[in-house]
Amino acid sequence: MGDEEDLYREIIVDHSQSPRNQGTLEHPTHQHHGYNPLCGDEIELQLEVSDGRIQQVVFQGSGCAISQASASMLTQQLKGKTMTEATHLIGTFKTWMKDRQAEQCPESLGDVEALAGVRSYPVRVKCALLAWTTLEHALAGH
C-alpha cells in the first residue's frame, strides 16, 4: 500500500489521538454543532471573529479518527483567516475530497493534505467533511 493510498498516516493518527485546539470559548461569535446521524460523529465548533478575521477557533467532538483528525487539522488552518478566505478553503477542500484523481490539493492545506487517502474510501469521505460543513454552517450563522 503506497503512502498516498494510506488512509491512516501517522499524522492522522496523531491528530486523532492528540487533537489540537480542543475546548470551548467564553464568547464565541460563531458556533455550530455538526452531527452525522449515520455514524454518530459529532463536532461542536466555536469561533471568535473580530475585525473580519478568525481570531480563535476551538472544537470538541467524538467520533472516528478521520472526523476528529480532520477537525483538528482544520482548526490549525483557520486562525488569522478572513471569512472569505475560510469560505474559499471550505470550497477547495470539498472539491478535492470528491476528486479521487487530483494528485495534490490545488492550494496548500498544510497537514490537511494527509487526508488524501480518504478519497479512496467513499464511505469515509463524509467523516472527513463533517468539520468543514460544520464550519460552513457556523460561518453562515446557523
Next chain:
Amino acid sequence: MGDEEDLYREIIVDHSQSPRNQGTLEHPTHQHHGYNPLCGDEIELQLEVSDGRIQQVVFQGSGCAISQASASMLTQQLKGKTMTEATHLIGTFKTWMKDRQAEQCPESLGDVEALAGVRSYPVRVKCALLAWTTLEHALAGH
C-alpha cells in the same frame, strides 16, 4: 382438441343459455347466496325440503357459462334426493373436479359430467364449484 378436453361442449352452452329450474320459491326451507368476489359470479339457490327429501330446487344467477351451466345441471340432479344423498353428491363432485386424471366420475352425475373439461383449467374450476358450495351452505342452514 378432443371431446373430453373440450370445455364448451354443446350441452354446457345449452345449459348456460337456457338454464333449467330458474326462479324463486315462495316458501324455501333452505337457501343461500353464493358469490365469488374474484370474478363476480353469483348464484341464489333455494330449496324446499320436506319428509327429508328435496322436493323443489331453483336458482337465479349471473356469471360465466361454466358457473351457470353447473348450477343448472346441479338442480336437475337434486330433485327427490335425501339430504344425505345431496351431501354425498357434493363430495363426489368436488373430489372429481380436483382430479384431472380421473377418466370418469365415480358415480353417475348425469349431464354434470359434461363439465369434465373444466378440470384442465384450474382457474375455472372455482366457477364450476360455485353452485355446489352454495348448496353446501344452504343445506348447512347458513
Next chain:
Amino acid sequence: MLDFPGLEGITYLDSAASSQTPNQVLARMEHYYQRDRANVHRGAYALSSRATDAYEEARQKVADFLGTDADQCVFTRGTTDALNLLARTLPGKKIALSVMEHHSNLVPWQQRPEAELIWIEISEDGRLDQASLEAALAQKPDIMTLTWVSNVLGTINPIQEIARRCREQGTLLVVDAAQGVPHLPTDVKELGCHFLVFSGHKMLGPTGIGVLWGERQQLEKLPPYQFGGSMVGLVTREKTTFADLPQRLEAGTPPIAEAIGLGAAIDFLRARGMAKVRQHEKELTGLALHELRKIPDLRIAGPQDPEKQGGVISFQVGKVHPHDVATILDRRNVCVRAGHHCCQPLMRRLTDMWTPGARAPIALVRASFYLYNQPEDVAQLVEGLQEARKVFSRG
C-alpha cells in the same frame, strides 16, 4: 423478441396488469445479487458502498426519467403502497376522485376517517364529465386524486389542465400514474401535479417496487408513514428525530435489487424512447379498434380514439361472458384479462349506462398493449374472439 423470453409462444395482451421483464433488467439485478450483495446506507465497507451507489443511481435514473431531482423520488413497494402513504399522511377532509379510479386509488381514501368523497362522473365515451369535474372543483376539495390513464377505458385524463385549476384554488392533485408513466413521456413539471405515483412491474421492471414523486415543498410536509431503521436521526427511549427526504419516507431495508431493476427498466425504455413507445401503442390501438369494430355484437368501452387513450381496450362480445371469452382465448395462448379490473364502481357505472336496471354489474374483457406487441398479436386476438362467438352461437 430475444429481450423478452417470457413472450415465447404466447400472445401477451395483459401488460396493464403486469408487463414482461427484459433480460437486461434481470441481468442487472443478478449483478447486484452476485457482485454487490450487501445492505445499503449502513455498511462501512466497499461492498455496501457499491450497493448504496447502485441503489442511489437507480433513484437518479427515476428522477431523470420524470424530469425531477432524486431527493423527490421516494421508493415505495408499488402504486398501492404509495397511495396508502398519501392517504394516510396528507391532511384534508374533502377528497375529489373519479368514478374510473382503481380500487387502490379509491379504497385508501374512502377508508380515511372522516373522509368526504366528491365523485367526478364520466361521459358516455368514458372520459371525465366536464360539468361534474367543474362541480367537484367548485367544492374546493383539499385533495383531488385522479388516474392519469384508466386501466379499463384507456382514457388519458387531461392532468395538465386539471393541475392548473387545482393550483389556482389550493387543491392538492395526486396522480395515479400506474398506467401513465410506463406508456407516456412524462415530465412532472409539465404535468403540474403535486404528487405522482407508479409501479415498476408495469414498466418492464421487477415486482415489489414503486415510486412516490412529490413536489419538494409538499413532500417535506409529509410526516413519516412507516417507522424503523434508516428513516431516523436520533432515537431515545422517549422520542425520535427523523432523517431528511427521501430516507424519511423509506423505513427499513429497502427493496434494493428491485430499485436497481427499475433503474435498468428505465434504461431500456429510454433507449427505445418514450415518444416511440407511445407512437407504437397508438398505432396498435388504432389497428385493434379498427379490427374489433368489424366484429358483430362487440361493444367497446371508452373513447375509442387512439389519440385520447392509451393501449388499453375493454369490451364485451355479445352475451358471451368475459371469463368464457378469456378462456377461449387462453386455449390459443392469447392472454387477456376479464372481470372488473379492480374498478367495481366503474363497472357499476358502465352497467347503468349499458344495461339500465341490471342488478349484477357487467364484466369486461380487456386487451392491453406494450412496446413488445405487434400487429400479429391483434390478429391473434381477433381470431380468438371469432371463435368465442362461434362456440356460443351453437346453442
Next chain:
Amino acid sequence: MLDFPGLEGITYLDSAASSQTPNQVLARMEHYYQRDRANVHRGAYALSSRATDAYEEARQKVADFLGTDADQCVFTRGTTDALNLLARTLPGKKIALSVMEHHSNLVPWQQRPEAELIWIEISEDGRLDQASLEAALAQKPDIMTLTWVSNVLGTINPIQEIARRCREQGTLLVVDAAQGVPHLPTDVKELGCHFLVFSGHKMLGPTGIGVLWGERQQLEKLPPYQFGGSMVGLVTREKTTFADLPQRLEAGTPPIAEAIGLGAAIDFLRARGMAKVRQHEKELTGLALHELRKIPDLRIAGPQDPEKQGGVISFQVGKVHPHDVATILDRRNVCVRAGHHCCQPLMRRLTDMWTPGARAPIALVRASFYLYNQPEDVAQLVEGLQEARKVFSRG
C-alpha cells in the same frame, strides 16, 4: 462456495445486516420472470394461473418452515413493514419492549398515539434482566414485543418461557424474528407467541419480502392495514367489504418474484437443515469468541456464550473507533459493520454500563456469521483486528 458467487474474494461477516443470495434463489426468480411472468390472483389465463400457483406455493413453503398453515402467513415487504402493520392495527396502550430492540421494533410503537412504553432492562452480560421482565409483566401490558435474537448482542431471548407467561395474563406477544428465523429451527407453535415477523433478505432470500405470521384467531381480528386491489370483496362508492386472510392484509400487486425467491431460499435452508445451520454457527461463534478474547483491550458485548447467543459478536478494540476498525478490515476485504446498528437506546445503555458518565454513546464493531462462513473467516477477522491495533499504537 459455488452456490454463493457474492463471496468470491471477500470475507463476508455482515449477514445480520443482509445475507448473500445463492444462485438457486436467483434461478428460481429468473424462472418466474422468464416463464411465468404475469400478475397473480387476477388473470383468467394459464400463465397467470402458473404465477399464482408459484406465489401460493411459496406461501406454503413458509408455512411448512414455521410449522403452521399457509393462510396464517402474510407476505409483507420486510420485518419493518410487518412491525408497522402490527403497531398500527393491534389494540392497546401499554406496550412492553426491551432495551435491545432494533429501531424497527421500537419507533413504530413509540410513535403510536397514546402509547405507554414499559422498558425491560438488560443485565451486564446483555440478557433480559429477570427482575425487570417480571416488573413489566406485572404491569399487565396489552402487548409485549421482543426480539428473538439481538442483532447487536446476539442474545437469544427465552421466547417460549415468556410466551407462556404472556398467555397466562392475556398479554399479546409479538416476536421480531428478523435474526431468529434465518438461524434457528423455528416452530411457531412451540414458541407460543401470538405474532412473529421476519425478512427474506437476511435468510438467503431476495430484498423486498418479509413475513407476518399470526395465530389465526389473532390475525383474524386485525383490521386491514393498507387498502387497494386484491384485498377487497365488494367495493361501492360508499363502502368496501374485505377479502379473507391472508389476502385481506396484502393490498395491491404483491412482491411476486420476491415471495417465490423466499420460497427457494427456504428450500435451500431445509436442504441444509436448520439444526445443522445452528450447530455450524454455534461452532464458529465459539471459535471466534475464543480467538477474540486473546486480543488485548478487546471488549465484547453480550452473553459471550455460544449456547446463549446466535452468530453475532459486537465489540470494541481498545480506543480505536469502530469505523476505523471497519475500514482497516475493509482494506483486507473483511466486511463487518460498525456503528449503532439501529439500536441507539441499547448503545446508550451499554455506554452507561461501560463508560459511566460519557455523553456520546459508544459504537461497536459487529461480526456476524451464516452457514457459508468458515473458520478461515474468523482467522481473517482476527488478523485484521491485529492490524487495527498496530496502526493506532503508532501515535
